[in-house]
Amino acid sequence: MKVAVIGGGVAGLSAAYFLAKSGVDVKVFEQKYLLYGASGRNSGGLTLQFNNEPLIRLAKRTLELYDSIQSEVGFNFLLRKDGYVKIASERDEAKLKEEVEFQRRNGVNVELVEPEFVRVLFPDINTSAFSVASYFADGGVVFPWPVVWGLAKGCRELGVEVYDYTPANVELKGNELIVKANGESYKVDYVINAAGAWSNEISKQVGVELGNKVYKEEICVTESLKPYVDPYVMDISTGVYFSQSMRGEIVGGILGSETTTLETKASLDFLTSYAKRITELVPKLRGMAILRQWAGLYDVGRNGMPVIGETKVKGFIQLNGFGRHGMSLALAAGEGVAELIMKGRSSIIEPFKP
Amino acid sequence: MVKIEHGRLQEHPIVDFKRGKEVTIYFNGQPIKAYEGETVAAALYAAGVRVFSRSFRWHRPRGFFCAIGKCSACMMEVDGIPNVRTCKVYVRDGMQVRTQSGLPDAEKDVFSIFDDVIDRVFPHGSHYSKFTTSKKARDFMVKRMRKFTGFGNPPRAVFQGKAEVEEIETDVLVVGGGPGGMSAAINAGKYGAKVLLVDENPFLGGQLIKQTHRFFGSAKERAGTRGIRIAGILEEELNNIENIEVRKETRVFGIYNGEAGAYQRLNDDEGKLLRIRAKKIVVATGAYERTLIFENNDLPGVYGAGGVQTLMNVYGIKPGNTGLIVGSGNVGLILTYQLMQAGVNVAAIVEAMPRIGGYFVHAAKVRRLGVPIYVRHTILKAIGRKSVEGAVIAKLDDRWQPIPGTEKEIKCDFICVAVGLSPTHELLYQAGCEMKFVPELGGIVPLRSKFNETSVKGLYVAGDVAGIEEATAAIMEGRIVGIHAAVTLGYGGEEAKKELEEAVREIEEFRSGPFGERIVNGLKKCTLESEVVS
Ligand SMILES: Cc1cc2nc3c(=O)[nH]c(=O)nc-3n(C[C@H](O)[C@H](O)[C@H](O)COP(=O)(O)OP(=O)(O)OC[C@H]3O[C@@H](n4cnc5c(N)ncnc54)[C@H](O)[C@@H]3O)c2cc1C
Ligand SMILES: Cc1cc2nc3c(=O)[nH]c(=O)nc-3n(C[C@H](O)[C@H](O)[C@H](O)COP(=O)(O)OP(=O)(O)OC[C@H]3O[C@@H](n4cnc5c(N)ncnc54)[C@H](O)[C@@H]3O)c2cc1C
Ligand code: FES
Numbered sequence: 001m002k003v004a005v006i007g008g009g010v011a012g013l014s015a016a017y018f019l020a021k022s023g024v025d026v027k028v029f030e031q032k033y034l035l036y037g038a039s040g041r042n043s044g045g046l047t048l049q050f051n052n053e054p055l056i057r058l059a060k061r062t063l064e065l066y067d068s069i070q071s072e073v074g075f076n077f078l079l080r081k082d083g084y085v086k087i088a089s090e091r092d093e094a095k096l097k098e099e100v101e102f103q104r105r106n107g108v109n110v111e112l113v114e115p116e117f118v119r120v121l122f123p124d125i126n127t128s129a130f131s132v133a134s135y136f137a138d139g140g141v142v143f144p145w146p147v148v149w150g151l152a153k154g155c156r157e158l159g160v161e162v163y164d165y166t167p168a169n170v171e172l173k174g175n176e177l178i179v180k181a182n183g184e185s186y187k188v189d190y191v192i193n194a195a196g197a198w199s200n201e202i203s204k205q206v207g208v209e210l211g212n213k214v215y216k217e218e219i220c221v222t223e224s225l226k227p228y229v230d231p232y233v234m235d236i237s238t239g240v241y242f243s244q245s246m247r248g249e250i251v252g253g254i255l256g257s258e259t260t261t262l263e264t265k266a267s268l269d270f271l272t273s274y275a276k277r278i279t280e281l282v283p284k285l286r287g288m289a290i291l292r293q294w295a296g297l298y299d300v301g302r303n304g305m306p307v308i309g310e311t312k313v314k315g316f317i318q319l320n321g322f323g324r325h326g327m328s329l330a331l332a333a334g335e336g337v338a339e340l341i342m343k344g345r346s347s348i349i350e351p352f353k354p
Numbered sequence: 355m356v357k358i359e360h361g362r363l364q365e366h367p368i369v370d371f372k373r374g375k376e377v378t379i380y381f382n383g384q385p386i387k388a389y390e391g392e393t394v395a396a397a398l399y400a401a402g403v404r405v406f407s408r409s410f411r412w413h414r415p416r417g418f419f420c421a422i423g424k425c426s427a428c429m430m431e432v433d434g435i436p437n438v439r440t441c442k443v444y445v446r447d448g449m450q451v452r453t454q455s456g457l458p459d460a461e462k463d464v465f466s467i468f469d470d471v472i473d474r475v476f477p478h479g480s481h482y483s484k485f486t487t488s489k490k491a492r493d494f495m496v497k498r499m500r501k502f503t504g505f506g507n508p509p510r511a512v513f514q515g516k517a518e519v520e521e522i523e524t525d526v527l528v529v530g531g532g533p534g535g536m537s538a539a540i541n542a543g544k545y546g547a548k549v550l551l552v553d554e555n556p557f558l559g560g561q562l563i564k565q566t567h568r569f570f571g572s573a574k575e576r577a578g579t580r581g582i583r584i585a586g587i588l589e590e591e592l593n594n595i596e597n598i599e600v601r602k603e604t605r606v607f608g609i610y611n612g613e614a615g616a617y618q619r620l621n622d623d624e625g626k627l628l629r630i631r632a633k634k635i636v637v638a639t640g641a642y643e644r645t646l647i648f649e650n651n652d653l654p655g656v657y658g659a660g661g662v663q664t665l666m667n668v669y670g671i672k673p674g675n676t677g678l679i680v681g682s683g684n685v686g687l688i689l690t691y692q693l694m695q696a697g698v699n700v701a702a703i704v705e706a707m708p709r710i711g712g713y714f715v716h717a718a719k720v721r722r723l724g725v726p727i728y729v730r731h732t733i734l735k736a737i738g739r740k741s742v743e744g745a746v747i748a749k750l751d752d753r754w755q756p757i758p759g760t761e762k763e764i765k766c767d768f769i770c771v772a773v774g775l776s777p778t779h780e781l782l783y784q785a786g787c788e789m790k791f792v793p794e795l796g797g798i799v800p801l802r803s804k805f806n807e808t809s810v811k812g813l814y815v816a817g818d819v820a821g822i823e824e825a826t827a828a829i830m831e832g833r834i835v836g837i838h839a840a841v842t843l844g845y846g847g848e849e850a851k852k853e854l855e856e857a858v859r860e861i862e863e864f865r866s867g868p869f870g871e872r873i874v875n876g877l878k879k880c881t882l883e884s885e886v887v888s
Contacts, residue, residue: 067489074486080496124508146482223429223437224410226504246496248504265786268608268615268629272519287435287513293608 001025002188003341004179006168006202009039010144010326011319012194013151013162014334017069020158022342027161028152029168029181037196038326039148041264041296043219043243043251045232046328047084047139048108051099054351055305056106059325061332061348066142069331073157075150077142078246083231084139085118087130087281092237100134110136121231129280130235141232141243144327170316172206177315190315190341197262197297199307199320208311208354212299212321216263217256218270220293222285224248233281240277250285252278255324256298264295298323301352308333309340309353317341318354361400363670363696369582371670377447382459394440394451395421395428396669404654404741406430406440408455410505412472413465415740417654421664423554424642430454434511446622454506461740465502518626520618524550524599526839527614527632529606529781532560533825534817535638536588537832542634542839543598545846550630551598552616554605558592559585560640561818562825564663584825604628609635609785612812634812634839637782638832641775641796641818646680649735651771655742659689659772666696674768678745679703680733686772687716694723701766704731704747706754733769734761742768777819785810794876795821801882804858805838806831809882814839823873830861 001024005012008030016026030036046066048059070077088096100112113135115127121135152162168181170191179186193210195202203210229244242252254274271293279286301307301321306329310317319337322329336349363371374390381398388397395406395418405415406428416427423442431452432438440451456463476484481499485491526542528535531553539551557563562585579587592598604618614635616628643658645651655674659681665671677693679686682705690700703720708730710717720727730750737744749760776797783789787800788809799821800808807814814835817828837854840846846853865874 070492071487071489074483076482076484076486076492076495078481078496078499080500149482224503224505225436225508226506227500228508246500246503248506265610266608268610268613271608271615272627283512284509286517287438287509287511287515289437 001190001341002186003027003190003192004029004168004186004188005192005194006170006179007037007194007196007198007320008034008148008152008162008164009037009194009196009330010147010151011039011196011322011330011334012192013148013155014331015192015194015319015337016155016160016162016334017151017158018335018338019341020155020160022338024341026155027179027186028155028163029166029179030162030164031167031198033164034148034152034162035145038296038298039144039196041219041294042144042327043232043241043253044142044144044327045084045139045234045241045243046079046081046142047136047232048328049084049086049099049103049110049134049136049139050325051102052305053106055325055329056103056108057348058306058332059328061335062329063138065331065335069154070150073150073154075146075153077146077150079140079142080230081138081140083121084136085121085133085231085233087115087118087133087233087235087237089237090131093132096132096134096236108136109138110134118233122229122233124228124282124284125233126281126283130237139232141245142327143246147327170202170205172313172316175314177206177313188315190317192317192319192337194319196320196322197299199299199318203311203318206311206313206316208313208316210307210318210320210354212301212307213258214260214262214297214299215256215323216259216295216297217253217324218266218274218293218295219251219253220271220274220290221245221249221251222288223291225250235277235281238277240274240281242278242282249291250288259297262297264297266293266295270295298326300324306333306352307354308337308349311354361402361672363666363672366670366696369667369670373670377445379445379447379449379451381451382453388445390445392445392669394430394432394443394445394449396441396665396671397445398440398451399665400669400671403461405453405461406654407453408460408463408466409652410455410503412469413456413463414469414652415460415466415654416652417741418657418665419661420642420658421661422642429506431507431510434509435513436506436509444622452507514623516624520626520628522550522628522630524548524630524632525843526550526634526636526836527630528552528636528638529614530560530638530640530817530819531555531558531600531602532638532640532817532828533562533584533588534640534819534828534832535560535636536585536592537829538636538638538814538816538836538839539598539832540588540591540595541833541836542636542845543592543595543836545837545840545850546597547840547843547845549598550601550632551592552601552604552606552618554603556603558589558600558602561660564660564667581825588829601628606781609637609781609813633843634814636814636816636832636835636839637785637819638816638828639778639781639819641777641822643771644774644776645771646733646773648733650738651736653736653738653742654740655738655768656736657768657770659685659770662689662768662770663692666692666698672696672698674766675699676701676766676768678733678747678764678766678769679772680769681705681772681774682707682710682712682717682727682729683772683774684712684716685774686770687712687720689770689772690720690725691716691723694725700725701764702747703727704733705729706732706750732756736769737763742766745769775818775822777822779819782808782813782815782819785813787813790880792821792876792879794872795880797822799880801880803882805854806835807838807882821873821876827861827864827873830857830864833857834861
């Protein structure tokens with residue numbers, strides 16, 4: 001059996017890794033360098049705080065897989081489970097409460113907490129800048145780069161060809177799936193469309209309308225400080241979030257918004273809006289210098305859900321639409337797709353079928 | 355001839371150092387005498403402080419290096435705010451300054467033993483690959499590692515400065531007030547364009563400020579004038595044109611689709627964000643110094659020529675007692691006699707090429723002062739634990755390899771690397787200009803039209819950032835881009851168009867001599883399709 005994966009992000013590499021573990025002949029194509037996509041540009045927040053059951057299941061499994069894959073591949077993803085905190089202003093209090101109740105019913109150990117509780121976790125937070133929070137102790141932060149490097153290492157050690165700087169296109173000839181890349185044509189049994197923000201275009205090539213929305217999200221880091229911010233903090237009312245990287249930079253951004261152009265230019269508007277809110281939340285960050293800013297693109301599937309499974313074109317599999325949560329979801333999704341190919345079905349990804 | 359007091363030059367044959375009021379700052383709790391108008395780093399240096407920080411991983415000592423806010427070696431905690439570049443902040447009475455890395459402080463750092471062992475135990479990249487198989491070991495490692503990372507202290511105080519936003523509209527924004535930028539502003543402004551010129555320094559002049567020598571170069575009226583004077587002349591011209599606004603201590607940090615973001619420092623407690631919408635933007639950010647690769651090249655006391663010039667000629671602080679100069683180009687030679695002028699010994703000049711790089715007149719002057727010049731030699735290593743105590747040099751063979759047995763130890767307490775400059779191109783990359791590595795022009799430079807417009811429409815370059823040349827060329831390029839920006843905005847009419855042609859002709863003539871050959875060859879490699887003025 002031959003499988004081609006289009007997209008060298010966390011989704012594509014995870015599928016390739018699990019297929020290779022079952023002995024399948026896999027090739028991964030990445031148009032630019034590994035880390036070019038959202039997987040190399042994100043903030044690495046990991047949580048189970050979702051508001052529907054299939055997503056929670058996918059995220060739970062992904063958290064488990066982070067542990068096992070690091071051990072199998074022998075690579076440290078620098079994952080810290082120091083908690084994931086969602087904070088909200090008064091107007092979003094009801095929404096957050098409802099979410100917490102739902103999550104607790106579904107076996108997620110989250111708690112609704114007072115601002116004072118958050119201050120104990122992170123003393124510099126300004127408790128008057130929000131009115132309520134939800135705390136998930138087993139959430140945390142992973143450094144996305146070693147995730148991608150580690151998965152690629154695992155793939156290569158299992159014999160997977162991971163081609164970087166190799167854009168790929170798919171062609172449907174009768175019933176045959178042909179992948180064109182490197183100036184060559186590869187006849188394959190399965191194509192996995194894990195092209196992130198570019199997935200719509202790949203899908204179109206075989207005549208499947210995907211309709212994922214593309215979002216652009218901006219983010220920045222400050223100069224490095226000795227680590228003192230442990231949890232990942234997400235303000236659901238303004239979309240501003242932050243955490244501290246292993247190198248000590250305060251990494252923070254604002255949730256993305258829909259875009260029509262596939263460009264990743266950083267903006268001054270982002271910097272000013274971010275600076276304004278982050279210094280309300282953490283006044284002591286006021287004198288800090290910002291070192292870098294950048295932007296990334298991700299795709300959001302129908303109703304905000306990922307799209308995972310085989311399409312009406314036999315052998316053409318979607319593995320995209322992860323939106324703002326690919327780091328929390330994609331490992332299990334990749335494992336599910338491998339299971340689907342090997343066994344014909346996979347219950348964990350069933351709810352996301354195209 | 356030159357009096358020195360507290361590490362500061364008191365009398366200098368050319369520069370007259372006007373010092374401000376005496377103040378006291380506290381360094382790791384110890385009082386230190388300083389003068390208003392001095393940067394924190396300069397004052398600490400004058401007081402004999404050599405270790406300013408420790409490197410991130412190996413805890414190697416880091417000292418005053420670039421003096422212009424570009425290298426981060428001088429970052430300290432100032433009044434509770436971490437990661438402040440002390441070479442860019444001015445002293446204030448009672449200021450509390452602390453080193454951030456190292457236990458108990460950067461000078462006495464006990465973690466400096468890492469420098470000897472860490473590479474054996476944890477070679478680079480090993481934090482991803484060691485202790486990975488057991489989850490327990492991994493989690494433990496991540497927790498431990500996190501204790502050792504990070505550079506600055508967590509902030510202890512809320513920065514009290516006011517922060518405002520000002521929106522500005524202008525025809526032409528000029529970034530950088532060196533000769534290139536000043537000339538661009540003058541030439542766009544004189545035809546009526548509304549110009550805003552910004553420079554991150556509290557003074558205009560760029561590199562010229564440090565050039566106390568008489569200038570070489572062929573600009574008719576200016577050769578023979580001291581660099582400092584040329585800066586003054588340009589600034590006067592600038593101030594005489596009403597529609598040019600100048601903002602000092604204003605650093606442009608990004609160019610976003612025709613809008614520039616800048617931070618203007620107003621005083622110790624106030625600053626503002628400028629959002630500048632400009633129809634044309636001229637980037638004239640100059641260049642910074644290259645360094646060389648040799649053992650211990652990061653030791654405090656290894657400097658770029660510019661860093662030493664800044665210390666000595668801008669702040670009047672003695673860089674050390676005896677220097678070794680690496681590189682015999684004009685910069686190395688000029689620096690040598692500037693040092694001697696200030697009463698500092700120069701042990702030797704080493705030069706890898708078989709002959710001296712700079713002009714004969716400069717070399718002759720240096721020789722007369724008794725400084726040996728070793729051609730076909732290079733520096734092998736710097737000696738010292740916390741700062742430079744000497745250097746080892748050696749002779750090179752025909753394949754540029756050091757010849758064993760020719761090593762010679764030189765006693766010196768600072769080393770000055772003067773091996774050329776590279777364009778300060780970050781803003782251009784960030785703005786999206788097409789860039790190319792052109793060795794003849796000193797590094798990575800933008801593609802440009804013959805009017806120095808880059809591939810981003812309306813974005814121009816002038817001076818060293820377009821290719822390392824000299825002040826005369828920077829002034830000439832500034833003239834071209836200034837007029838071109840004005841003309842394309844509808845200012846100046848026929849007269850301006852004529853002057854533009856003349857300006858292009860003049861620079862071509864200037865570069866037609868033997869010294870211009872390299873530049874002309876370099877320019878051929880980065881020319882965008884030429885553009886016609888309509
Ligand atoms: C700023 C930001 C912050 C984020 N923060 C978080 C967070 O805290 N937590 C979280 O869980 N998620 C976060 N995300 C979302 C997360 O990054 C994504 O959901 C996830 O990385 C998606 O992975 P992917 O593999 O589907 O896509 P990508 O990583 O985008 O990979 C797709 C790859 O396909 C390649 N490709 C496209 N077309 C072709 C072609 N024709 N041929 C070959 N290759 C092609 C692309 O170059 C790209 O590398 C964030 C995203 C951004 C941008
Ligand atoms: C030791 C030495 C001796 C020299 N001798 C001679 C000589 O004899 N004759 C001769 O012709 N040339 C000489 N030169 C070369 C000459 O000084 C330079 O070529 C010339 O100064 C270049 O001018 P410029 O305007 O391009 O850049 P610079 O003079 O470097 O000015 C750039 C300016 O931009 C500012 N800037 C940078 N980034 C930003 C930002 N983001 N925001 C705001 N401002 C910014 C900087 O603060 C600086 O003031 C010498 C140079 C040196 C180092
Ligand atoms: S940044 Fe201050 S010495 Fe380089």
